Amino acid sequence: xxxxxxxxxxxxxxxxxxxxxxxxxxxxxxxxxxxxxxxxxxxxxxxxxxxxxxxxxxxxxxxxxxxxxxxxxxxxxxxxxxxxxxxxxxxxxxxxxxxxxxxxxxxxxxxxxxxxxxxxxxxxxxxxxxxxxxxxxxxxxxxxxxxxxxxxxxxxxxxxxxxxxxxxxxxxxxxxxxxxxxxxxxxxxxxxxxxxxxxxxxxxxxxxxxxxxxxxxxxxxxxxxxxxxxxxxxxxxxxxxxxxxxxxxxxxxxxxxxxxxxxxxxxxxxxxxxxxxxxxxxxxxxxxxxxxxxxxxxxxxxxxxxxxxxx
Amino acid sequence: xxxxxxxxxxxxxxxxxxxxxxxxxxxxxxxxxxxxxxxxxxxxxxxxxxxxxxxxxxxxxxxxxxxxxxxxxxxxxxxxxxxxxxxxxxxxxxxxxxxxxxxxxxxxxxxxxxxxxxxxxxxxxxxxxxxxxxxxxxxxxxxxxxxxxxxxxxxxxxxxxxxxxxxxxxxxxxxxxxxxxxxxxxxxxxxxxxxxxxxxxxxxxxxxxxxxxxxxxxxxxxxxx
Numbered sequence: 001x002x003x004x005x006x007x008x009x010x011x012x013x014x015x016x017x018x019x020x021x022x023x024x025x026x027x028x029x030x031x032x033x034x035x036x037x038x039x040x041x042x043x044x045x046x047x048x049x050x051x052x053x054x055x056x057x058x059x060x061x062x063x064x065x066x067x068x069x070x071x072x073x074x075x076x077x078x079x080x081x082x083x084x085x086x087x088x089x090x091x092x093x094x095x096x097x098x099x100x101x102x103x104x105x106x107x108x109x110x111x112x113x114x115x116x117x118x119x120x121x122x123x124x125x126x127x128x129x130x131x132x133x134x135x136x137x138x139x140x141x142x143x144x145x146x147x148x149x150x151x152x153x154x155x156x157x158x159x160x161x162x163x164x165x166x167x168x169x170x171x172x173x174x175x176x177x178x179x180x181x182x183x184x185x186x187x188x189x190x191x192x193x194x195x196x197x198x199x200x201x202x203x204x205x206x207x208x209x210x211x212x213x214x215x216x217x218x219x220x221x222x223x224x225x226x227x228x229x230x231x232x233x234x235x236x237x238x239x240x241x242x243x244x245x246x247x248x249x250x251x252x253x254x255x256x257x258x259x260x261x262x263x264x265x266x267x268x269x270x271x272x273x274x275x276x277x278x279x280x281x282x283x284x285x286x287x288x289x290x291x292x293x294x295x296x297x298x299x300x301x302x303x304x305x306x307x308x309x310x311x
Numbered sequence: 312x313x314x315x316x317x318x319x320x321x322x323x324x325x326x327x328x329x330x331x332x333x334x335x336x337x338x339x340x341x342x343x344x345x346x347x348x349x350x351x352x353x354x355x356x357x358x359x360x361x362x363x364x365x366x367x368x369x370x371x372x373x374x375x376x377x378x379x380x381x382x383x384x385x386x387x388x389x390x391x392x393x394x395x396x397x398x399x400x401x402x403x404x405x406x407x408x409x410x411x412x413x414x415x416x417x418x419x420x421x422x423x424x425x426x427x428x429x430x431x432x433x434x435x436x437x438x439x440x441x442x443x444x445x446x447x448x449x450x451x452x453x454x455x456x457x458x459x460x461x462x463x464x465x466x467x468x469x470x471x472x473x474x475x476x477x478x479x480x481x482x483x484x485x486x487x488x489x490x491x492x493x494x495x496x497x498x499x500x501x502x503x504x505x506x507x508x509x510x511x512x513x514x515x516x517x518x519x520x521x522x523x524x525x526x527x528x529x530x531x532x533x534x535x536x
Binding site: 021022023024025026027028030126127135136137138182183184185229230231232233234235236237254255256257263264266267289292293296300 | 315316317318319320321323329330354355356357358359360361362363364366369370373374440441442443444445446447449486503505510511514515
């Protein structure tokens, strides 16, 4: 089957759908797009199924050649994008013809771009999902990041309506994020003074941030736990090991672990955290489970009500 | 039993402060009840030593709804029989060739290598949790005489099928990976095969027995040295 051929794979280009659910009992993690907001917009602008497979382009550097006529959208991090050498815009549908060369350069603002094509890439799911988790060697084409020469199958998918998302409606990727936290798990094992410190200081992203977890550094926080039984880890959980430096666990986290956790960052905010680079600053804010639900509902409603404009 | 918030779309049920065969059976009964009555709003369940993480679909249910239904599902837990769960026998080629840490464990416990092999096979282990990697089943608990701390320097490469001990836990490595557990033998049974259904020979709550096989049988069953 024809589709796209990878010429330069970039640093970390991964096929992803919305994620793998229902396989935690086998020890398989979720995977899926680190920034689901940019991912969802890429599919929406093409009228794709919400779960259609896209490429998450980590840090950029991807070049592909089309073997079919289709349309594409690039959302997420700001990166210089070109079609046959000419600059093209992000967050809008672009028509692609057989033989065209599509280039996504290195991200200048944000870290993850999402490339969607009309109808999505046609990838056989494993355990119900096409999402690539390199650590598990599961998903994607062969359980790995994209390589030069890989052929990504997809059907012709030219769309009739050219759409773009108004600039005012796009997320902004800066060098700060407020991370809202639903407290829980071992929160009680952190003395009030430790909790106060955690929620009142700024943390910096270290260079040890990947799809498993984002390691932060700042004021140390300690719990009173002495050894705990391993337990299930949900998305966004903030693990604080003995060195007192928090780790926010992301899409490719291990499904169980034995370090104390103070709570979990909501998905709307891990999406923003994922677009930050080492050195960026984050601050945690405690919210209630009610607020966490409200933020989710509002995000969904806003997404549904925001109409892209014709271009 | 305590039901607590874990995240925006997750609750965690704590069954006890310590793990035991009874607690494990209770968690398995809870998993069965939840799968039977709440499947429409549950995304993932992660049973572990003494807890169960319940991840729900935020577009279909909310925390309060899930908590209420969960209380119902936890009310009448079927048999708390510690004998619940399927019994799975895994063959092991124990030897110093396939288990480079057998002698260390023997020295630790002032035992002979043969005794270590014998003691590892004597017990029936329970699958307390699956995690770390796809198909990695944490089995407990081994006899104190063969319990051994993790290696000070983890190995870069533990072979697939390695049967290992860390503290009072034992496990079979489902794939080649780095690891710090003490290696005592090799199991030819694939612990995780994505091409097969089911992809794992065990699930949480099952019971496992190890049975010694010789080198020829190990190779005959598809084992690789």
